[in-house]
Amino acid sequence: MDASTAASDFALRAAHERFTTSPGMPSGVRDLVAESWRRSARCGVPADGSVLPSLTTPARDLRAYRHAHPLAVALPMLREVLGAGATDDGHVFAVGDADGTLLWVEGDTAAIARAERMHFAEGAGWSERQAGTNAPGTALALGRAVQIVTGEHYSAAVHGWSCAAAPVRDPRTGRVLGVVDLSGGPTIATPPALAAVRAAALAAQAEIARAPASQAGDAVRLRALGRDSVLLECDGRTHRLSPRHSEIVLALALAGHGVTGDRLAVDLSEREVPASTLRAELTRLRALLGPRLLGSRPYALLRPVRTDYDEVTDLLAEGRVGEALARYAGPMLPRSDAPVVVEHRRCLEQQVRGAVLGSGDHRLLRRWVDADWAADDAQAWATLADTLPGGSPQRAAAAARARALRLPTTVVPQAGRHAAGLQRCRS
Known part of the structure; x- marks a missing residue:
C-alpha cells in the first residue's frame, strides 16, 4: 500500500469512527457512502463488525435455487470474463440474487478463505440491510454500479476489502435479477475494476437475452x-x-x-x-x-x-350468471383474515349473490341457497319463494325458511351471524 492509499484509508476509518460514535450527518466520505451508512444504521447493522451476515439459504436449497436462477445461463460467460482474472489477481468473484444472497463465490483460494471468515460465502445475505454498506448490497439498493473501498464499508469486519459491483437486469422487463461483484485488495479500488463489472453485467444481460425463453407464455x-x-x-x-x-x-x-x-x-x-x-x-x-x-x-x-376469481368475475361481466355460479366453488380462502383477501372475498361473494338474486331464475336461486356458504341467506330464500309458482310446496318451504332465518339471533344464532356479515358486505 503506497503512502497516498494509506492516508486515504486512515481518513476513511476516522470518518467511520466519528459516525459510529456520534451518529449524525457523516463527513469526510462520498455522498453515496454517507447515505448508505445512514440506511445501514437505520437497519440496525452493527458497525463494529461484531455480527456477520447470516447464511440465509441452506446448501441443499441453494443448489436447486441456483439451478433455476436466470443468472445460471450467464455463469459460464461470467467465469470467463471475471472469474479467471479474479483467480490470477488474488481476488474473489461473486454473483448474487436480487435480494443480495450470494449464489456463487469463486476465485483465488486464499482470498476465498479470507472472505469466508467474514461470511462472504455462498448462501449468505449481503444486502445493505443485512451487511451494511458493501458493493453488492449498495449496487442493488441504488440499481447501478458502485465501488466501495476499505473504510467506506459500514461494518468494520470488511474494512480490509475493496469491492466493485453492478446489477444485472432482465433484458425483457428491466427488472433487477441479481448482481456481479469483484472483491479483493487495493487494485479493486480502481476505475478498471468498476468498468469490468459494468461490462460483465451488460454481457450477462446479453447472454440472458440469447437464451431460450422459458414457458413465459404459459399462464x-x-x-x-x-x-x-x-x-x-x-x-x-x-x-x-x-x-x-x-x-x-x-x-x-x-x-x-x-x-x-x-x-x-x-x-x-x-x-x-x-x-x-x-x-x-x-x-x-x-x-x-x-x-x-x-x-x-x-x-x-x-x-x-x-385465477378462478378472474374466471368468475369475467363470466359475471358477460352476464353469464349460471356459468359464473357453476365456477364459484365458495368464498376465497374462507379462513384467511388477510385484509386483501377479506376485501376481494366479500366483493366477489356480493357480486355473485347480487347476480343470482337479480336473475329471477329459481334454479340458480336454489343452487345458491343449497350451498353451505349461503344456506342462511334469508333474503335469498325469500327471493326463491317469490319466484316459485303460487301454491307450490317448495314455495311454502322456502318462505318458511326465510321467516325462520329472520327470527331473533337468540332463536337462530347462525342466521343472525350470517345476516350481520351480509349487512357489512352491503354497507
Whole structure:
C-alpha cells in the first residue's frame, strides 16, 4: 500500500469512527457512502463488525435455487470474463440474487478463505440491510454500479476489502435479477475494476437475452375459491401452498403488478408484520416456486396469472350468471383474515349473490341457497319463494325458511351471524 492509499484509508476509518460514535450527518466520505451508512444504521447493522451476515439459504436449497436462477445461463460467460482474472489477481468473484444472497463465490483460494471468515460465502445475505454498506448490497439498493473501498464499508469486519459491483437486469422487463461483484485488495479500488463489472453485467444481460425463453407464455393458474389454501399449477406441476404463502401469492396475483414490501405487509395483516418475517416467508416461497416465477424489487409474479376469481368475475361481466355460479366453488380462502383477501372475498361473494338474486331464475336461486356458504341467506330464500309458482310446496318451504332465518339471533344464532356479515358486505 503506497503512502497516498494509506492516508486515504486512515481518513476513511476516522470518518467511520466519528459516525459510529456520534451518529449524525457523516463527513469526510462520498455522498453515496454517507447515505448508505445512514440506511445501514437505520437497519440496525452493527458497525463494529461484531455480527456477520447470516447464511440465509441452506446448501441443499441453494443448489436447486441456483439451478433455476436466470443468472445460471450467464455463469459460464461470467467465469470467463471475471472469474479467471479474479483467480490470477488474488481476488474473489461473486454473483448474487436480487435480494443480495450470494449464489456463487469463486476465485483465488486464499482470498476465498479470507472472505469466508467474514461470511462472504455462498448462501449468505449481503444486502445493505443485512451487511451494511458493501458493493453488492449498495449496487442493488441504488440499481447501478458502485465501488466501495476499505473504510467506506459500514461494518468494520470488511474494512480490509475493496469491492466493485453492478446489477444485472432482465433484458425483457428491466427488472433487477441479481448482481456481479469483484472483491479483493487495493487494485479493486480502481476505475478498471468498476468498468469490468459494468461490462460483465451488460454481457450477462446479453447472454440472458440469447437464451431460450422459458414457458413465459404459459399462464400460471391459481385456485383459491372454496379452499383454505391455494393450488398453484405451473409447468405441469401443482403446488399446494401453505396458508401464508397462499395469501402472499394471491395478494400478488390480485394486485396484477409489483408491490413493495411495505404494501404487501399491509395487504397481509392489520397488525404490523416485521420486515424480517416477511422477507423470510418470501425467501421460502421463492425457493419453492423458483426465481423465474417470483420476483423482487418490487415483489411480483413474473408470469401471466389466471385465477378462478378472474374466471368468475369475467363470466359475471358477460352476464353469464349460471356459468359464473357453476365456477364459484365458495368464498376465497374462507379462513384467511388477510385484509386483501377479506376485501376481494366479500366483493366477489356480493357480486355473485347480487347476480343470482337479480336473475329471477329459481334454479340458480336454489343452487345458491343449497350451498353451505349461503344456506342462511334469508333474503335469498325469500327471493326463491317469490319466484316459485303460487301454491307450490317448495314455495311454502322456502318462505318458511326465510321467516325462520329472520327470527331473533337468540332463536337462530347462525342466521343472525350470517345476516350481520351480509349487512357489512352491503354497507
